[in-house]
Amino acid sequence: MEQSHAGRIGCLGIDSRKLGIWLFLASEIMFFTGLIGSYIVLRFHNLSTWPVPSSVLNIPLTGFNTFVLVCSSMTFVLGLASIQRGDTEGLQVGMFLTIVLGTLFLTVQVNEYKALVHDGFTISSSIFGSCFFTLTGFHGAHVFAGVVWLIVIFVKSLRGRFTPEDYAAVELAGLYWHFVDLVWIILFTILYLI
Amino acid sequence: MSEAAVASQAATHQSPNYKAVFWSLFFLTIGEIIVANLHQFPKKITVVTLVFLAVVKAVLVALFYMHLKFEKLIIYLIVIFPLFLAATLTILVLFDKVRVYS
Numbered sequence: 001m002e003q004s005h006a007g008r009i010g011c012l013g014i015d016s017r018k019l020g021i022w023l024f025l026a027s028e029i030m031f032f033t034g035l036i037g038s039y040i041v042l043r044f045h046n047l048s049t050w051p052v053p054s055s056v057l058n059i060p061l062t063g064f065n066t067f068v069l070v071c072s073s074m075t076f077v078l079g080l081a082s083i084q085r086g087d088t089e090g091l092q093v094g095m096f097l098t099i100v101l102g103t104l105f106l107t108v109q110v111n112e113y114k115a116l117v118h119d120g121f122t123i124s125s126s127i128f129g130s131c132f133f134t135l136t137g138f139h140g141a142h143v144f145a146g147v148v149w150l151i152v153i154f155v156k157s158l159r160g161r162f163t164p165e166d167y168a169a170v171e172l173a174g175l176y177w178h179f180v181d182l183v184w185i186i187l188f189t190i191l192y193l194i
Numbered sequence: 195m196s197e198a199a200v201a202s203q204a205a206t207h208q209s210p211n212y213k214a215v216f217w218s219l220f221f222l223t224i225g226e227i228i229v230a231n232l233h234q235f236p237k238k239i240t241v242v243t244l245v246f247l248a249v250v251k252a253v254l255v256a257l258f259y260m261h262l263k264f265e266k267l268i269i270y271l272i273v274i275f276p277l278f279l280a281a282t283l284t285i286l287v288l289f290d291k292v293r294v295y296s
Contacts, residue, residue, distance in 0.1 A: 178260045
């Protein structure tokens, strides 16, 4: 049985599980900042041959996908707020909608990949192609992991595992999910708009 | 501070206005797309504006959706330190390449 928040407060005055997930996110920050940094350096030194992203990529479709991910963060926090009030059904609805939106994001991304590959834009076609598929591919893998995590939380919520006193697992999954959203916000600007 | 007090700290902080954050993110995203398609401005101004808008959106998500606004200093340090390290590495590599090429 899960311990309550109070049972896991460490010497720093923070729930040890929350501290753990923040440390994990710190490693993720370095991972994605490293990738984005590499992209910036490569682009800076190939300015003359770098294509205009909007000439290769489907900006309206990705704009829609960004909206989907932002909406998923919204449905998640509303689910979290529900369980804080003791509304288990609200949590279940929030988690379900977040899973649906996360899956929709991945579906759109797969279709975007198919269209790009069909047009000859692949991971090996150019430096931009390599950077694009590496960055969005790793992000997509994180979204997939997040959706799996959310499914676990959703199933647990159906079994009544969360209460207003014990919802730390939901909060931790939320930190990861919002981080994935945050990374996409940066990627969308760097890869698609600039 | 007792364990119970610490435990209730996260739950008792004032809940952010999630809907206001959502609409801010929505309109900022639309703003980004509009700015990216305004070709009459110099490229540098467009890039700086887009990066600024993206940073504002990222900060909104971190502060309000990830509840960073209500966290202790140690959590801020955990976030900022790796960001600083990775950004420094990128800047150093960028300048090193500039030196080599010039």
